[in-house]
Amino acid sequence: MGELPSVEQAWRAALFDSTGFYREQWPARHFSTAANTGADLAWALSRLARTHDLDTVVDVGAGGGELLTALHAVDPSLHLLAVELRPRPSRLPPRIRWQRQLPTELHGLVVGNELLDTVPCPVVEVDAGGTPRVLLVDTDSGAEHLGPTVQAADVQWLERWWPTATPGSRAELGGPRDDVWASMLDRVSHGLAVAIDYGHHRTTRPTAGSLRSYRRGHRVPVTFDGTADITADVALDAVADRVGGSVHRQRDVLDGSWLAPAGRSTDVSGRLDELMRAGRRAEVRAAGGLGELCWIISTRG
Ligand SMILES: C[S@@+](CC[C@H](N)C(=O)[O-])C[C@H]1O[C@@H](n2cnc3c(N)ncnc32)[C@H](O)[C@@H]1O
Numbered sequence: 001m002g003e004l005p006s007v008e009q010a011w012r013a014a015l016f017d018s019t020g021f022y023r024e025q026w027p028a029r030h031f032s033t034a035a036n037t038g039a040d041l042a043w044a045l046s047r048l049a050r051t052h053d054l055d056t057v058v059d060v061g062a063g064g065g066e067l068l069t070a071l072h073a074v075d076p077s078l079h080l081l082a083v084e085l086r087p088r089p090s091r092l093p094p095r096i097r098w099q100r101q102l103p104t105e106l107h108g109l110v111v112g113n114e115l116l117d118t119v120p121c122p123v124v125e126v127d128a129g130g131t132p133r134v135l136l137v138d139t140d141s142g143a144e145h146l147g148p149t150v151q152a153a154d155v156q157w158l159e160r161w162w163p164t165a166t167p168g169s170r171a172e173l174g175g176p177r178d179d180v181w182a183s184m185l186d187r188v189s190h191g192l193a194v195a196i197d198y199g200h201h202r203t204t205r206p207t208a209g210s211l212r213s214y215r216r217g218h219r220v221p222v223t224f225d226g227t228a229d230i231t232a233d234v235a236l237d238a239v240a241d242r243v244g245g246s247v248h249r250q251r252d253v254l255d256g257s258w259l260a261p262a263g264r265s266t267d268v269s270g271r272l273d274e275l276m277r278a279g280r281r282a283e284v285r286a287a288g289g290l291g292e293l294c295w296i297i298s299t300r301g
Contacts (some may be wrong), residue, residue: 003134011120014224026038035067038280042070049109056108059114110193120174121151130165139224174235178242190301245298251291
């Protein structure tokens with residue numbers, strides 16, 4: 001057995017290497033996010049932008065451009081930019097700009113919908129003596145092994161945000177997610193940034209961690225061969241603290257006043273459309289589902 005990679009290294013390779021999951025797969029084929037459940041998220045974000053006199057929305061990690069397509073439909077005069085590793089989808093409205101690299105300077109509303117949970121981070125497990133050790137993985141067999149003790153910067157993060165000494169407990173160290181969102185905010189000269197993701201706070205951390213995989217709509221055993229997504233919930237309070245943001249639950253943000261106005265059709269197909277829209281609206285606010293997503297909102301300028 002050669003030297004094993006850490007779970008973080010294997011996770012990064014599985015998602016982002018040249019044949020990794022996000023180089024080859026469209027997210028919407030594997031899991032559903034609020035971005036592909038209709039116009040309500042888009043409507044709320046367009047209201048947020050307009051309320052702050054912003055006419056540009058940048059979607060970082062835009063997937064197939066579903067959110068920006070919906071934004072274009074609800075507010076066609078918005079300037080829209082997708083930042084995404086995947087190539088531009090062929091049927092995207094021409095008004096949506098698409099690029100791989102983040103601009104050095106951003107103005108407007110910057111959104112990262114379910115972006116941070118895919119940022120690989122160190123996974124640790126507490127050994128029998130109460131010491132957190134970096135988790136290693138044999139990517140062929142999936143067997144996990146305890147590796148070295150945690151590095152100094154990670155010890156600080158762990159002690160502050162996810163203290164744990166119970167043998168067998170696990171933690172996902174959110175430093176790399178904090179860094180990604182902080183470097184995003186560093187580019188925003190004027191505007192708002194909203195990271196939307198599943199996550200936890202200091203009092204609600206999952207003792208066994210939350211690392212998991214999805215493939216074609218199903219949760220599957222954590223897989224490092226690039227055929228499945230790998231995700232772990234975000235330490236929301238740590239990200240918010242780093243960027244000076246506030247955390248709000250999606251179902252509270254998307255209260256009635258933010259949502260698209262309800263229709264009043266009298267014909268059968270119009271009523272059917274409205275029923276479907278009402279179903280999608282319930283989905284993005286559902287307790288125990290998409291409604292539990294949290295928005296980390298920060299302002300600059
Ligand atoms: C979980 S998917 C979410 C897609 C979309 N935001 C949604 O809500 O349906 C994460 C997306 O972020 C993209 N991504 C991850 N890291 C990125 C990076 N550094 N730059 C640009 N896109 C990135 C991936 O290619 C993938 O499409």
